[in-house]
Amino acid sequence: MALNADEAYHVGLVAYNEDKFQHAFLWFLYSLDRLTQYSVTTKQQLLRHLSLSSYQFGNLPMAIYFGQQLLNLDPTNDDIKVLLDLYRRLRFQRTSNPDILRLSNESSKYETLCRGEVDERTSKRQRALSCRYSTGGGNPRLMYSPVKEEVEWDEPRIIRYHDIISDREIEILKNISRPLLSRSKVYQDGWDTVSQDRVSQSVFLQDDPVATRVSQRIADATGLSMETAESLLVQNYGIGGRFEPHYDALETGVNDRIATFLIYMSDVGMGGATVFPDIGVATKPKKGSAVFWYNLHKNGELDLNTRHAGCPVLVGNKWVANKWIHEFGQEFKRPCSLSEWE
Ligand SMILES: O=C(O)CCC(=O)C(=O)O
Numbered sequence: 001m002a003l004n005a006d007e008a009y010h011v012g013l014v015a016y017n018e019d020k021f022q023h024a025f026l027w028f029l030y031s032l033d034r035l036t037q038y039s040v041t042t043k044q045q046l047l048r049h050l051s052l053s054s055y056q057f058g059n060l061p062m063a064i065y066f067g068q069q070l071l072n073l074d075p076t077n078d079d080i081k082v083l084l085d086l087y088r089r090l091r092f093q094r095t096s097n098p099d100i101l102r103l104s105n106e107s108s109k110y111e112t113l114c115r116g117e118v119d120e121r122t123s124k125r126q127r128a129l130s131c132r133y134s135t136g137g138g139n140p141r142l143m144y145s146p147v148k149e150e151v152e153w154d155e156p157r158i159i160r161y162h163d164i165i166s167d168r169e170i171e172i173l174k175n176i177s178r179p180l181l182s183r184s185k186v187y188q189d190g191w192d193t194v195s196q197d198r199v200s201q202s203v204f205l206q207d208d209p210v211a212t213r214v215s216q217r218i219a220d221a222t223g224l225s226m227e228t229a230e231s232l233l234v235q236n237y238g239i240g241g242r243f244e245p246h247y248d249a250l251e252t253g254v255n256d257r258i259a260t261f262l263i264y265m266s267d268v269g270m271g272g273a274t275v276f277p278d279i280g281v282a283t284k285p286k287k288g289s290a291v292f293w294y295n296l297h298k299n300g301e302l303d304l305n306t307r308h309a310g311c312p313v314l315v316g317n318k319w320v321a322n323k324w325i326h327e328f329g330q331e332f333k334r335p336c337s338l339s340e341w342e
């Protein structure tokens, strides 16, 4: 399905309002290209926004070019005259002209992973990865029903647990959560705030019997203590829902989030993978499975390679449940290292 000029203009405005000026620019260009006599959007609007977004991402020649086009079309437009004056003055003082075709490295890696284009595990390295049934080193609760562990990546180690939660448990958790969901927040400058970086709804489930059972299973599978873990956070993403690249560790210095156990409670039609841009790994939601990784090295330092994101959901609906496991209580389960490097 191709978007028409009006739809593309609207998408561009959303991107513009989220400070994604390079993306916005490309949408405005696309819209301009598809403008017809039936479009509600005008050429003037598009030229103005092409000029503004070019200025915002630092390409003054482009900002001047589109500004001038607008002025040619609408010579009485005082607003654009003022802007053009400003751009020309700035152009005189500045030289750098970022290339629109090269989006910033950071976002392009994240986005290409989300599109499923560059999962780096196609290499020889992936063939060395393994899967096994684990009893958690002889845990009595797992002797007759071992967990299915698959190593998704070796460094940092990312483990997928298959069939870690039943469909029935998932239904119960979703049903309990649905009426309690509210907009998720991010921790910023000491506050929990609503942010465009995290578009989802969530709820921490306290004292729920199913959540407690799941928590016990996480303890069994990982061998870690849940005594200091946070309650289970059930999260729901609608279309466009996402969580931009971030670390789960809060870097508080004490009792930080040592590990993350992320349970997929739905499949997702398209999009919604969890991606690790710095190591080039994408894990796809698979209902009933979970992924697990340590956010901190054994020496307590943040593992910089654990930066990750929840990609935008394109088709369908995504449900996950997070269990954030903390440092206290793991002293004998995951002893710290005396080495600076581990
Ligand atoms: O939804 C995902 O795939 C990732 C979620 C996540 O990273 C988080 O909630 O911290």
Ligand SMILES: [Fe+2]
Pocket (backbone or CB within 6 Å): 246, 247, 248, 308
């Ligand atoms: Fe996260």
